[in-house]
Amino acid sequence: MNVIESVRIALRSLAANKLRAGLTMLGIIIGVGAVIALVAVGAGAQAQVTQQFQSLGSNLLVVSPGRVFFRGVSLGAATAQSLTNDDVEAIARLAKAVAAIAPEYSTRAQVVYGSKNTQTTVVGVTPEYLTVRNWKIERGRFIDELDVSGQAKVAVLGASVVEDLFGETLVDPLGKTIKINRQNYEVIGILASKGMNMDDQLFIPLSTAQIRFGGAGNRTLSAINVQAASADKMDLAQAELTAILRASHGLAPSQSNDFTVQNQAQIVEMVQSVTGTFTVLLAAIAAISLVVGGIGIMNIMLVSVTERTREIGIRKAVGAKRRDILTQFLVEAVILSLTGGFIGVLAGYGAAQVITPLMGGTRALVTTGSVTMALSVSIAVGLFFGIYPASRAAALNPIEALRYE
Numbered sequence: 001m002n003v004i005e006s007v008r009i010a011l012r013s014l015a016a017n018k019l020r021a022g023l024t025m026l027g028i029i030i031g032v033g034a035v036i037a038l039v040a041v042g043a044g045a046q047a048q049v050t051q052q053f054q055s056l057g058s059n060l061l062v063v064s065p066g067r068v069f070f071r072g073v074s075l076g077a078a079t080a081q082s083l084t085n086d087d088v089e090a091i092a093r094l095a096k097a098v099a100a101i102a103p104e105y106s107t108r109a110q111v112v113y114g115s116k117n118t119q120t121t122v123v124g125v126t127p128e129y130l131t132v133r134n135w136k137i138e139r140g141r142f143i144d145e146l147d148v149s150g151q152a153k154v155a156v157l158g159a160s161v162v163e164d165l166f167g168e169t170l171v172d173p174l175g176k177t178i179k180i181n182r183q184n185y186e187v188i189g190i191l192a193s194k195g196m197n198m199d200d201q202l203f204i205p206l207s208t209a210q211i212r213f214g215g216a217g218n219r220t221l222s223a224i225n226v227q228a229a230s231a232d233k234m235d236l237a238q239a240e241l242t243a244i245l246r247a248s249h250g251l252a253p254s255q256s257n258d259f260t261v262q263n264q265a266q267i268v269e270m271v272q273s274v275t276g277t278f279t280v281l282l283a284a285i286a287a288i289s290l291v292v293g294g295i296g297i298m299n300i301m302l303v304s305v306t307e308r309t310r311e312i313g314i315r316k317a318v319g320a321k322r323r324d325i326l327t328q329f330l331v332e333a334v335i336l337s338l339t340g341g342f343i344g345v346l347a348g349y350g351a352a353q354v355i356t357p358l359m360g361g362t363r364a365l366v367t368t369g370s371v372t373m374a375l376s377v378s379i380a381v382g383l384f385f386g387i388y389p390a391s392r393a394a395a396l397n398p399i400e401a402l403r404y405e
Contacts, residue, residue: 010332013304021336024300027293028340028381029347032374034289036348036366041355043365046276059099059228060132060264061238063087063245065221082249082258083221090248091226097237102129102225105209111161111202112179118164121201122180123222124209132227140174140189147205153212155185159193160200180204183212238263290377293340294385297333301389305329312396326394333386334379341378345371 014021065082088103105124110117129135130142140156147154157165157173166173173187185204193199210218228237241261249258305312312325352364 007331007335009328010335013308013332014335020300024296024336025293025340025343027289027296028337028378029293029344031288031290031293032341032344032378033347033351035374035377036345036370037351037355037364039370040348040352040364040366042276043367043370044352047365059231059234059237061226061228061234061241062262062264063224063226063241064260064262065223066258066260083224085219085221087245087248088221088224090244091224091241094244095226095237095240097229097233097240098226099229100128100132100227102126102132102227103206103221104129104223104225105206105214105220106201106222107209107213109181109213111165112182113165113176114169116165116169118161120158120161120164122209122213123201123203124206124213125203126206129203129225132225135194136192138190138192140187142189143203143205148207150205151207151211152205153183153185153208154188154204155180156189156191156203157187158191158199158201158203161202162190181213234263290381294337294381297336297382298385298389300336301329301333301386302392304332305389305393308393309396312393316396322394325396326390329390329393330383330386333390334382337378337382337386338375341375344378345374348374 063083083103085103088101091098092101103126107122108119109122111120111122123129125143126148127142127144130137135142137156138159142156143154146152155178162173165178166176173190176187177184178187179185180202191199191203210220214220226237226241228234238261242257245259245261246257251258315325349366352366355364
């Protein structure tokens with residue numbers, strides 16, 4: 001008997017017990033659906049995080065002041081004021097793998113317009129910041145060199161700040177005067193939304209921020225944003241920045257860096273690794289239900305063998321070989337698991353579309369790889385848990401099988 005004939009007999013047998021077959025497939029449907037849904041949510045989250053990091057700027061390196069160590073492990077940037085305008089000048093003069101530099105000085109401040117107020121991040125920047133950090137102007141203009149050199153009291157607002165101060169007033173923010181820590185600033189531009197918490201900030205000239213919020217003569221910086229000349233020069237640019245800043249700060253070879261250079265590509269890779277591991281863990285937990293579904297298949301196939309003992313005896317009596325009986329019951333088990341797998345894929349896709357918005361995500365990614373993996377596992381489950389019932393059926397003595405009542 002060929003495989004096609006086995007499939008035909010298996011389908012006829014399952015059709016005769018539709019309810020039992022459906023309940024048997026339920027475990028596989030739930031298992032595959034859970035795997036597909038969780039992997040899709042995890043892949044979507046991973047893609048979203050990657051996209052958000054990339055929106056911060058291309059080929060981006062961020063230099064932050066200070067380092068903190070806990071039990072010998074670096075925890076990154078600290079609050080030490082180790083970066084100044086002199087460091088920016090040194091980088092601009094000596095770095096060869098750097099395309100643009102955008103220093104910043106940031107602080108939290110109260111911003112007021114009329115009766116509206118909000119607590120937000122005020123960032124002092126130079127014109128290069130717009131390009132290096134990949135911002136887009138929605139209306140108006142960004143800060144220019146004249147604003148920086150003249151310590152102008154002008155501001156460019158993020159989307160969330162606009163909503164907080166002007167959202168319910170129907171007033172055009174451009175040209176209006178806002179108060180930042182009780183000082184007047186003219187609104188000259190509005191930035192396009194980036195999402196996340198990036199929109200909850202406003203920008204003023206770097207020189208203005210340093211003097212108004214840091215005091216006369218202040219030249220310290222909160223960070224230096226650096227754009228590498230190209231993606232393949234990221235490591236070279238990072239090495240150059242480290243060497244230049246160590247020399248600028250007069251650090252001896254035995255001394256640790258008093259700054260942190262963060263490579264955007266490395267951060268993205270680390271985040272992807274973490275989210276990928278978390279996704280695999282969730283999928284592994286969900287796959288446990290596949291095992292439960294496999295046990296259900298084994299149970300129902302054993303019942304089927306008992307019910308069809310006389311049929312097996314008759315088939316053997318008319319010449320069916322052991323492998324024919326084995327193939328027939330294995331095919332039934334695989335069809336059960338594979339059908340449940342296909343339904344599970346559809347259920348998982350639907351569940352992913354529902355779960356993702358509830359978790360604050362924007363999309364779920366059902367990949368070909370996850371579907372292939374889920375269906376392959378469901379087939380493997382059918383084969384694994386169908387072997388014992390099939391072997392038991394194939395081993396029946398035809399004479400005893402014919403006598404079975």
